[in-house]
Amino acid sequence: MLKVSVTVNTTDLSELDLKQMSQLGVDCIDFGAGNSFAGVKEQGYPDLDKLLELQRKIRSYGMDINRVTLPNLSDNFMRNRPGSERELENSINAVKTFGEANIDIVRQRFEGDVFYGLSKSYQAIQRGGAISRGESLGIMKEKAETPTFEELEKWWAAFQGAYGKLVPAAQNSNVNIAMHPSDTPHPDSPFGGLGLHRIIDDFPNKNVGLVYCIGTRAEAGGSSLVLDEINHFGRKGRIFLVHFRNVRGSLPTAGAFEEALLDDGDMNMFKLLLELRKVGYNGCINPDHVPTMAGDTPDLDDRWGHSNIGWKASSLGFSYSIGYIKALLAALTEFEGK
Numbered sequence: 661m662l663k664v665s666v667t668v669n670t671t672d673l674s675e676l677d678l679k680q681m682s683q684l685g686v687d688c689i690d691f692g693a694g695n696s697f698a699g700v701k702e703q704g705y706p707d708l709d710k711l712l713e714l715q716r717k718i719r720s721y722g723m724d725i726n727r728v729t730l731p732n733l734s735d736n737f738m739r740n741r742p743g744s745e746r747e748l749e750n751s752i753n754a755v756k757t758f759g760e761a762n763i764d765i766v767r768q769r770f771e772g773d774v775f776y777g778l779s780k781s782y783q784a785i786q787r788g789g790a791i792s793r794g795e796s797l798g799i800m801k802e803k804a805e806t807p808t809f810e811e812l813e814k815w816w817a818a819f820q821g822a823y824g825k826l827v828p829a830a831q832n833s834n835v836n837i838a839m840h841p842s843d844t845p846h847p848d849s850p851f852g853g854l855g856l857h858r859i860i861d862d863f864p865n866k867n868v869g870l871v872y873c874i875g876t877r878a879e880a881g882g883s884s885l886v887l888d889e890i891n892h893f894g895r896k897g898r899i900f901l902v903h904f905r906n907v908r909g910s911l912p913t914a915g916a917f918e919e920a921l922l923d924d925g926d927m928n929m930f931k932l933l934l935e936l937r938k939v940g941y942n943g944c945i946n947p948d949h950v951p952t953m954a955g956d957t958p959d960l961d962d963r964w965g966h967s968n969i970g971w972k973a974s975s976l977g978f979s980y981s982i983g984y985i986k987a988l989l990a991a992l993t994e995f996e997g998k
């Protein structure tokens with residue numbers, strides 16, 4: 661059954677957060693920040709008892725943990741500098757810990773999968789003055805340098821070295837390891853398109869797949885690309901989680917894009933849901949970034965300017981998106997007649 665999950669970027673969830681999510685009918689929580697788990701600061705990876713405590717608390721509200729994030733692999737790791745072995749060990753220990761808690765999906769972040777300084781972030785003003793994230797190639801006059809082919813190959817070698825250890829650990833722990841596309845998906849950024857295929861080709865393992873972010877992929881090529889990729893990766897059973905967000909424009913068509921509410925971007929989200937269904941996707945649908953509406957206290961991150969990234973109590977945008985997804989899921993059940 662398709663379910664609704666919501667991203668939080670902290671493990672410090674208040675009663676208000678959990679009550680509101682449960683009242684909205686959220687099924688699961690996705691933890692987006694790997695360094696937020698208790699134990700990571702102290703020992704490098706999450707503490708199992710504290711994790712189980714958090715899981716019990718979430719379950720007591722009728723929800724569960726769906727996806728978590730491993731401790732970050734830093735630039736130090738990617739450049740094989742002192743301490744890199746320890747970083748990877750911490751991630752492997754984190755996989756084991758999450759496996760012991762029977763958590764389904766882990767995501768590893770790698771420094772350098774996003775190229776900054778190629779597009780300019782702006783505050784997009786939409787319906788009724790809602791604020792959303794915009795990014796434009798044209799108004800970025802002085803662009804940053806991007807890596808050379810050789811530098812990129814070194815980056816990939818470090819990625820493959822890490823996945824070479826993480827994938828067997830994930831398999832042994834019965835956990836799926838998922839990659840999120842690069843956001844922003846500038847050409848050649850490791851997970852900006854072709855690299856997603858490279859992961860699947862290099863690691864032909866049923867535990868290796870994607871947090872398929874519709875928003876990021878739409879930034880790269882609109883709904884035609886999204887439909888193609890859902891069909892391709894979905895048929896292979898490699899979509900483990902879906903980030904469901906709408907976008908206006910795209911880098912190749914408009915030289916810019918803006919994030920948008922689910923009913924207010926270029927894509928018909930129901931079409932995408934039908935495609936997901938067609939390929940047998942059966943995981944969580946996560947509302948992901950939402951515009952900031954009047955009265956919201958947005959969860960902002962400098963790396964994605966003006967985007968309201970994760971859940972915050974009383975977020976109108978998130979409440980709207982959760983309700984929208986639940987209505988689409990009800991329509992889907994009726995449409996399928998099952």
Ligand SMILES: O=C(O)C(=O)C[C@H](O)[C@H](O)CO
Binds near residue numbers: 692876969
């Ligand atoms: O959910 C993840 O793993 C992401 O990488 C999401 C990003 O951090 C962020 O929301 C930008 O899309």
